Amino acid sequence: MATTPAAEPRSPEPKTNHIGLTVIDYKGGKTTLCAGCGHNAISERIIEAMYDMGVQPERVAKLSGIGCSSKSPAYFMNRSHSFNSVHGRMPSVATGAMLANRNLIALGVSGDGDTASIGIGQFVHLMRRNLPLIYIIEDNGVYGLTKGQFSATADLGSKLKSGVINDLPPIDTCGLAIELGATFVGRSFSGDKRQLSTMLKAAIAHHGTVMLDVVSPCVTFNDHEGSTKSYKYVKDHEETLQEMSFVPHFEEIDVEYDPGTTVSVTMHDGSHLQLRKLEEDYNPTDRIAAMKRLSEAHDKGEVLTGVFYVNTKAPSFLDMLNMVDEPLATLPESVTRPGREALEAAMEELR
Amino acid sequence: MATTDVARQNTGGQLERKRIVNDMSIQVATVNGSGSQSSNTVLLRAIFQMGVPISGKNLFPSNIAGLPTWYTIRANKDGYIGRKKEIDFLVAMNAETAQDDVMSLAAGASVLYDEPLGLDKLRNDLIFYSVPYDKIVATVCPEAKLRKLVKNMVYVGVVAQLLEIEMGEVEKAIRKQFAKKVKAATLNLAAAQAGFDYAKASLQKRGVFYIERMNKTAGKIIIDGNSAAALGCMFAGCTVVTWYPITPSSSLVETMIDYMKEHRIGPDGKATFAIVQAEDELAAIGMVIGAGWAGARSMTATAGPGISLMSEFAGLAYYAEIPGVIWDIQRVGPSTGLPTRTSQGDILATAFLSHGDTKHIMLIPSSAAECFSMASEAFNLAEQFQTLVFVMSDLDLGMNNWMSDPFEYPTTPIKRGKVLGKEELTKLGGFARYRDLDGDGVGYRTLPGTEHPAAAYFTRGSGHNDKSNYSERPDDYENNMERLNRKFESARSFVPRPEIQKGSNAKIGIIAYGTSHWGIIESRDQLRGEYAIETDYLRLRAYPFTREVHEFIEQHERIYVVEQNRDAQMLSLLKLDLKPELIARLRSIAHLDGLPLDARSVTDELSTIEGK
Numbered sequence A: 001m002a003t004t005p006a007a008e009p010r011s012p013e014p015k016t017n018h019i020g021l022t023v024i025d026y027k028g029g030k031t032t033l034c035a036g037c038g039h040n041a042i043s044e045r046i047i048e049a050m051y052d053m054g055v056q057p058e059r060v061a062k063l064s065g066i067g068c069s070s071k072s073p074a075y076f077m078n079r080s081h082s083f084n085s086v087h088g089r090m091p092s093v094a095t096g097a098m099l100a101n102r103n104l105i106a107l108g109v110s111g112d113g114d115t116a117s118i119g120i121g122q123f124v125h126l127m128r129r130n131l132p133l134i135y136i137i138e139d140n141g142v143y144g145l146t147k148g149q150f151s152a153t154a155d156l157g158s159k160l161k162s163g164v165i166n167d168l169p170p171i172d173t174c175g176l177a178i179e180l181g182a183t184f185v186g187r188s189f190s191g192d193k194r195q196l197s198t199m200l201k202a203a204i205a206h207h208g209t210v211m212l213d214v215v216s217p218c219v220t221f222n223d224h225e226g227s228t229k230s231y232k233y234v235k236d237h238e239e240t241l242q243e244m245s246f247v248p249h250f251e252e253i254d255v256e257y258d259p260g261t262t263v264s265v266t267m268h269d270g271s272h273l274q275l276r277k278l279e280e281d282y283n284p285t286d287r288i289a290a291m292k293r294l295s296e297a298h299d300k301g302e303v304l305t306g307v308f309y310v311n312t313k314a315p316s317f318l319d320m321l322n323m324v325d326e327p328l329a330t331l332p333e334s335v336t337r338p339g340r341e342a343l344e345a346a347m348e349e350l351r
Numbered sequence B: 001m002a003t004t005d006v007a008r009q010n011t012g013g014q015l016e017r018k019r020i021v022n023d024m025s026i027q028v029a030t031v032n033g034s035g036s037q038s039s040n041t042v043l044l045r046a047i048f049q050m051g052v053p054i055s056g057k058n059l060f061p062s063n064i065a066g067l068p069t070w071y072t073i074r075a076n077k078d079g080y081i082g083r084k085k086e087i088d089f090l091v092a093m094n095a096e097t098a099q100d101d102v103m104s105l106a107a108g109a110s111v112l113y114d115e116p117l118g119l120d121k122l123r124n125d126l127i128f129y130s131v132p133y134d135k136i137v138a139t140v141c142p143e144a145k146l147r148k149l150v151k152n153m154v155y156v157g158v159v160a161q162l163l164e165i166e167m168g169e170v171e172k173a174i175r176k177q178f179a180k181k182v183k184a185a186t187l188n189l190a191a192a193q194a195g196f197d198y199a200k201a202s203l204q205k206r207g208v209f210y211i212e213r214m215n216k217t218a219g220k221i222i223i224d225g226n227s228a229a230a231l232g233c234m235f236a237g238c239t240v241v242t243w244y245p246i247t248p249s250s251s252l253v254e255t256m257i258d259y260m261k262e263h264r265i266g267p268d269g270k271a272t273f274a275i276v277q278a279e280d281e282l283a284a285i286g287m288v289i290g291a292g293w294a295g296a297r298s299m300t301a302t303a304g305p306g307i308s309l310m311s312e313f314a315g316l317a318y319y320a321e322i323p324g325v326i327w328d329i330q331r332v333g334p335s336t337g338l339p340t341r342t343s344q345g346d347i348l349a350t351a352f353l354s355h356g357d358t359k360h361i362m363l364i365p366s367s368a369a370e371c372f373s374m375a376s377e378a379f380n381l382a383e384q385f386q387t388l389v390f391v392m393s394d395l396d397l398g399m400n401n402w403m404s405d406p407f408e409y410p411t412t413p414i415k416r417g418k419v420l421g422k423e424e425l426t427k428l429g430g431f432a433r434y435r436d437l438d439g440d441g442v443g444y445r446t447l448p449g450t451e452h453p454a455a456a457y458f459t460r461g462s463g464h465n466d467k468s469n470y471s472e473r474p475d476d477y478e479n480n481m482e483r484l485n486r487k488f489e490s491a492r493s494f495v496p497r498p499e500i501q502k503g504s505n506a507k508i509g510i511i512a513y514g515t516s517h518w519g520i521i522e523s524r525d526q527l528r529g530e531y532a533i534e535t536d537y538l539r540l541r542a543y544p545f546t547r548e549v550h551e552f553i554e555q556h557e558r559i560y561v562v563e564q565n566r567d568a569q570m571l572s573l574l575k576l577d578l579k580p581e582l583i584a585r586l587r588s589i590a591h592l593d594g595l596p597l598d599a600r601s602v603t604d605e606l607s608t609i610e611g612k
Helices: A038-053 A068-075 A090-100 A112-116 A120-129 A173-180 A193-205 A231-237 A287-300 A317-321 A340-350 B036-049 B095-103 B133-140 B144-163 B167-177 B182-202 B225-235 B250-263 B281-293 B304-309 B311-320 B347-351 B368-385 B395-399 B422-428 B474-491 B516-531 B547-554 B569-577 B599-609
Strands: A060-064 A081-084 A105-111 A133-139 A184-189 A209-215 A238-240 A242-247 A262-266 A272-277 A303-310 B023-031 B054-059 B068-076 B089-092 B110-114 B127-131 B221-224 B240-243 B274-277 B298-302 B324-330 B361-363 B388-394 B401-404 B499-501 B508-513 B535-540 B558-563 B586-590
Touching: A038 A068, A038 A133, A038 A193, A038 A209, A060 A068, A060 A090, A068 A081, A068 A105, A068 A133, A090 A105, A090 A120, A090 A133, A090 A317, A090 B240, A090 B274, A090 B281, A090 B298, A105 A112, A112 A120, A112 A133, A112 A173, A120 A173, A120 A209, A120 B281, A133 A193, A173 A184, A173 A209, A173 A287, A173 A303, A184 A193, A193 A209, A193 A242, A193 A272, A193 A303, A231 A238, A231 A303, A242 A303, A272 A303, A287 A303, A340 B221, A340 B225, A340 B250, B023 B036, B023 B095, B023 B144, B036 B054, B036 B068, B036 B144, B036 B167, B036 B182, B036 B221, B036 B401, B068 B095, B089 B095, B089 B144, B095 B110, B110 B144, B127 B144, B127 B182, B133 B144, B133 B182, B144 B167, B144 B182, B167 B182, B221 B225, B225 B250, B225 B298, B225 B324, B225 B368, B225 B388, B225 B395, B240 B250, B240 B281, B250 B274, B250 B298, B250 B395, B281 B298, B281 B304, B281 B311, B281 B324, B298 B304, B304 B311, B304 B324, B304 B347, B311 B388, B324 B368, B324 B395, B347 B361, B347 B388, B347 B569, B361 B368, B368 B388, B368 B395, B368 B401, B368 B474, B388 B395, B508 B516, B508 B547, B508 B569, B516 B535, B516 B558, B516 B599, B535 B547, B547 B569, B558 B569, B558 B599, B569 B586, B586 B599
Parallel strands: A060 A081, A060 A105, A105 A133, A133 A209, A184 A209, A238 A303, B023 B089, B089 B110, B110 B127, B240 B274, B240 B298, B298 B324, B324 B388, B361 B388, B508 B535, B508 B558, B558 B586
Antiparallel strands: A184 A303, A242 A272, A262 A272, B023 B068, B054 B068, B054 B401, B221 B401, B499 B535
16 A cells, blocks of 8 residues: 555554554445456555545445446445436536535546546536535546447547547546636546555545546457557556655655655645656646646647646635535424524515 | 597497406506516506405516517406406507507407507507606606606506506505615606506596405415425425526526525524526436435426426436425426416426336425425425425416415424434444335435445445345346335325315316416306306326325216316326226316416316307
8 A cells, every 4th residue: 555554553453544444444345347447446546545544434425427437436435325326417416415415525436438428518517616526537538338439538549449540639638627627637547556546645635626537448448559548558658747645634744855846735634745746847736837738748649647736725616605514414404494483574575 | 638439339338337346457568678577566566455366477578678578467356366368458568569469459448558659540449548658757757768667657657547546555566666775666656656647637537447445465475486486495494406597497596595595594604505506407407316315405496498308317316216306387398489488288298207117296386375385395205205306387377476375384394204314223233225114115215424334325226126236136126116116106195185176066077287276266167157067176286196086087977187288298197097987087178378377268168068
């Protein structure tokens, strides 16, 4: 595991995180996805990150749309409620759930078809609301459950197994998310354990919309020569913006960093995301620069990964709604049904 | 003076002697966007304040400004407040439609018109009054740019004088209308008074219609159904509203926003609700479902096109068993149909909305008071049965002005249904989400965020066993579907029961619902009085149908199902429910011109079919 609490347990008791749970408490059902599917690796990273961050599983709501990616919430965190909803429309379901209970930690899992094709409408509106939610796209460029048709994130010139060439440009979900108002946007690779795990932990610490596009090769339909979403292609073309490390709020920062080479972002919960620049002058709080760099990556054929944009200052959608602190879902009748005098006053106005 | 009183000759002298009191419809033809709504409301209220039962219906175009609009006030001493087919008194303010408006009147009607229109030359069997509005308004409103706005208030004064509506009540109504705008109230009062004075000095009353003070509105309120629904939802403890604007439902949520801000924000300034305008109806219903899943009392309001967009999610909610309330303020057809006209055209589509074997509970209000009370019932049923509940209102009910008894404070507590919390889970050790422990088809659910390791379950469509584990087994699917059916059957005993009115030994039954009610109660009296046809009447208030509906059909030889759609949609639903031998008793009376159902149309058709 990338980051674990400093103290090593000495007893035969299983290792626990800072809220006293074992990693077993974060496990899900047995996966039914193909062996080697990138999505399974992402599920593993989610389990790790949630365990490491000491997130109470019961506080998490897992939400998904339809597709292989959207099946995956069944394969991690059985102690969290989960909702496998409608194709492309998980954002609205997630929004409703967060309105009902603002204390939930919402984790949305979608795919490239579920997000960039059928779901693009709800995706863009979710991004502009900055709803507190971690939105993960398990991005393989094809529809898996319907056996390998192109999705809207497939790169120009990418080839299907059948030989069909994609002749339409891809939608860059990260660029869109940044433009529309998401406040934590990054791209990772299902095969990059350390980077993905770190990003997920930072995502948990963030209060606002986190959009992570995770390239996750489809071993059955899109892992061949000519595909731009294969393990080999990604490994050969990956460009990493930063080397990142994460110090959760319940741990001391024990490594000094050089402010000239490293950007340290203080997250909402007091955790720190440290980004050691691999590209000089890249500033992850500069939206315009992020969009420019993403555009360059397209032109160069790079699979650019890293944290592209972070904004810890913007108010979240829930903040703007000015709701009471306790969940709306469980407010008692004494609070949700105004008294007789309120009805009488309304009637009097209408007489 | 331009008044041409030839009606006296043409109608055989009847008009001269007759005095028709508190029984008329007054139609004001204007251009939308001209501010006539205030004048119409003042006129409506003044009559109402004199104790005369009224209704006010706005027939408006799908347009913001510049197209014709008609507002019709019906005053009726017997309390018939449905639409009356004939117009008795026309206030013609719109040059564009004035000719057609005048030509469509029945002989003997009165016409009040703007002098330059010269309408009195069109017919010689009507009573004409001409008013030089521009001259009158110039004397009371020195500011030229305001004249257009107060011009309409002049006709209120003229009508008041001609019909003997008390100016004291007009003044009271104006002061209420412009409660917070003293200057506007003063200006409008002056305009109404100028109209009154002009009529008194220059017009000679020839018509037969009069308003007289009576005592049938004491304590009553005037409200539109959407506002009533908004109030009802607030008192039902609704916490999440997600919506997308669509006529004629928008005012429901907009009014609710006002009421919620007034009554549901605590002393700390924090709201006990969230109202979110979604990007479309798909998102609106998705949010309702997400919120209902997580335990909120969630709702949306929409109209037919929105209902069709919500179809897929409605199916998911049915199978995944998630509560939510959807108000359908029904209107005519597609967005480029007649979106500002009323209809009961969504009944069949909503009953089975979505894919596969789905069926939904529908509540059908007829009045503003029912919009209020059914809101609480809808939320309680949705949570009791863990399903969507559709409240089928319509444009006539939702957007028009209705007289109503004041609403009664809800007596039924807010019922949250079978929800297991931390303590229950500790006691039970666990639960099976879709197991039918009580025989009513309804399982127990938990809410996300419940602090117990056994609280979580996986929500998906119908591909699960009773422990909510993934399953594609044929028996699991079948058992689940049968249980869903049991749940729907259980709902029959809990939905609002029909309202039944008996005649004396009637062999004929009438079944109607929603706003058709107002035409039916008047038509039954017409049928009895004019044709000696006795009828019994059952007003449906919900789907699925309750036992009383079957009994009513069994008790009558012929049943007329009256509805405001082409295809006899409710009749079709009844057919699915009835024993085959009873189906032949059903006959359809369909009304589909986009206007609220009027009694005369029903009387004419029913009496004709009955061979009278």
